[in-house]
Amino acid sequence: MLTQVLSGLFASAVAPVSQSLVSESVQETSRGFAFSILAMCAGVHPTRLPLWILLCLPADVREKQSRSLMREIGAELEQLKEICCIPTFLALLFGGVVGCIPWSALSFLMMYLQNLGFSATSAASLLAVMSVGRICGSLLGGILGDWFASRWPLHGRALVGQMSIALGAVPLYWVLRCCPHSGSSYSLLAAALFSFSLLALWCNPGVDRPLWSELVPPDSRGKIIGWWRTVAETCGSIFGGPVVGYLSMAVGYRPKTKEPGNAESLGTAMLVCTMLPWAVCFCCYSAIHITYPKDRRMVSETSRLLPGAKDGLPLKFESG
Template identity: 30%
Template sequence: MTSSTSKAMEMKEASALQKRRGGSARAARGLLYLVTAIQGLCNQLLPSSFKVLESNLGLTPASLGMIAMAQAFFQSIAGPVWASLVDRGMSRKFVLVAGCMGWGLIAILLGCIGQLHIILLLRCLNGVALASLGPVAQSLVADITEPEQVGLVFGLLQFSMALGQGICATVLTSFSEERLSLGSIHLHGWQASFIGVGGLSILVAVAVVFFMAEFRNEEQENESSTSAQGAISEIRKEFTLLFSYFTIPSFLVILVQGMFGCIPWTAMSFLTMWFQYIGMSNAASGVLITMQIFASGVGGIVGGIVGDVLARSWSPFRGRPLAAQVSILSGLVLISWIFIKVPKTPDSFSAYAWLNILFGLTATWAGVACNQVVLLEVVTPNNRARISALLNCLNGAVAAVLGGPVVGFLAEMYGYRSPAKGTSISDLSKAERVSNLDALTTALLQASVPPWILTLACFSFLYWTYEKDVDKTRKEKAASTL
């Protein structure tokens, strides 16, 4: 065989290998979109079934808030653990399968169990399982996507999540109180939905096992071979780095504003229930929430563009904080208008629909227009993932503890009385429904307006800290290259 023939065969084999890898990457992205959509379904199961869980299981707003807190809290603190395992070489495919299989099995169990203490335990485990997707997606996308398409892939992942949440909000809310009979088995609609989503999650996990290739890189191989002594040393370095972030003023500003700003979004898990107390049908309530979810997805894109334009055309260090403040102010005005000004009757559906859409389009800019970009610029490149994980962990934990539970406790403090077990909102007298609606409205306002006012004020400090921190980071990068 001549050298030219051999070279041609090698080139042909290399081309075939690249083609197979490209096909594997496309399949992996498709499965990642699918898993993300399933996680969106799972995330929305609880908020979309608050009302029926209250009537069927006798749960109070305080206990519903506690359930939401348990899942959100454990999801927040488990994220950095999954990220560490992935970065140190654990198979990302295995983590994805384990997470998807885990939250699927838990969803099935949640559809079969009615005791509060068991639900709390399962929700904690569900939070741990749900936390696995973020680190895998963040790590895997870079290896299966061309550099010029990374932004598009992340956008499609965000859309997939919103799609799953929107479908769940529409279908489950309208279907939750139906009764199903399968021979001698009788199920409520919400139970069938939990079991169905759980089964779908398991099927998707099986699809990942058979159709997703394993993608590994050299850095992961090196990390996975680290000795025990080296691992202890690395853990010490990690903690030293984590504590060093608290010396960066801009990080502290974003951290504190996030602790306040996340509370209203967590409290919004009661919004479906609030619409139902107004007298909206389950289907109408689901449609309103779906509108807000999809509008929020589009709002993220709008916010990113606004932040870029203000930073480029007005001020690179003041444009982004201003975009965030405009967004927070819009959210304050619109949420106050929703809870205070619009007549609380089913006839106000159109008004609530337009306000929900405007709220989603304008109140969701802070993260993409300001926070994420600032965090990229105030630390060196090898610290970006760590500082983002730390921020999400702390903000998520605070929001979990002070969001849903605060609404539940405040509502009961202002006179909310849960319907007796086995009864629904329609079984309450008009006076009882109005009293509960007023209590829930007051609780939602107090869990939304004061935190967002504090968030609005916190962003002002970035006008002084942002530029100084960026200059300091640039000097550190320049010094490290000498």
């Protein structure tokens, strides 16, 4: 158990580090594609090979900091406070927190498919089809994000986020409400789940991460993605799966029986915990159409006034 906890703890540090590295080494117009490649490879195992390769590479030795622990914590909190004053970042943060809830709720999808009448093997193969769609969707999201941003720099990425939510909700609604309650609809379900995962995963690689890397100062990118993952995934775990369980029981789900209504009850609970958060998330991406142009102008002005500030808004805190 301890080794699993430590493995998860150290593995969670990969995302903040990769966010910072991609932002520093990839041009702004191609970051969506780079983040989509990372998203595609996130589930590829084993992960130990690249870690052993990194272990063999020389590391930069940093100078020892003379500040005390309390001053370090104070500087971090001050930096976080400054970043939270960026309207676009707040919209992305709140949208990400709410947007994690549906994916936590979809952890009941295996149980839902079995209640529809599919065997464990058939249900697992349907989820495998969905995983393939997620890989393709991550790549497509990064490509579309870069293309829309090149055509409409101030509104392209926000539009991609809105499109992903609206288009992805359609096949999922069919799966949870309109799918025949029998095990004979395998092909239709496979097509719907593939379409859903292909369309619903554009936001992270094509919108969120490129905008974070553009608006947040270079020395803060890793920490910000770490904060975001902590807050968003925690809220998703709290308000996703547990709420689905409570709602399904409230609308008639009986776990110890094989009643025909169990699938409908579970589907209704999952529908509530996916569509409502995504509606709020859609509003957050809509707000970016208003906030992002102003924040982008501030970044451009900062780049002209401060030659060393290539990306991000400068933060007013003591760097030590």
